[in-house]
């Protein structure tokens with residue numbers, strides 16, 4: 001069915017389009033021997049031959065450059081993810097490679113969970129307090145501890161009631 005062929009060509013990739021154009025050229029070449037209109041159309045299409053049959057080296061170069069760009073974007077995303085996990089590990093005092101979640105971790109053998117090292121307490125509290133406040137929890141120093149927690153000193157630490165929770 002001809003509409004199906006059109007749909008496939010319209011929804012396909014650039015490579016599909018190249019295949020369709022090549023097939024069209026073959027058909028026109030066969031018909032041009034006995035069909036003057038096909039001959040004219042073939043001559044017109046062959047005049048645009050550079051467009052119809054791109055230089056394979058150019059195609060490979062474009063694909064290679066696209067792959068390099070994709071690779072660079074993935075590297076940047078990986079660097080950003082590593083920086084974020086290292087930041088969280090530092091705040092928690094956890095293993096920067098696995099947060100203590102991997103028994104086979106070469107750095108901590110799975111013993112590097114939160115508190116394995118001294119956490120960055122002030123940054124940790126600053127980061128967590130809003131989430132805890134949202135569910136009606138607050139961080140308080142243990143009895144006998146001389147530590148003060150900055151959010152507790154601020155006026156924004158009132159514990160919301162259940163009715164205020166969304």
Ligand SMILES: [Zn+2]
Pocket residue numbers: 095096097098099100101102105106107108109110111112
């Ligand atoms: Zn680890």
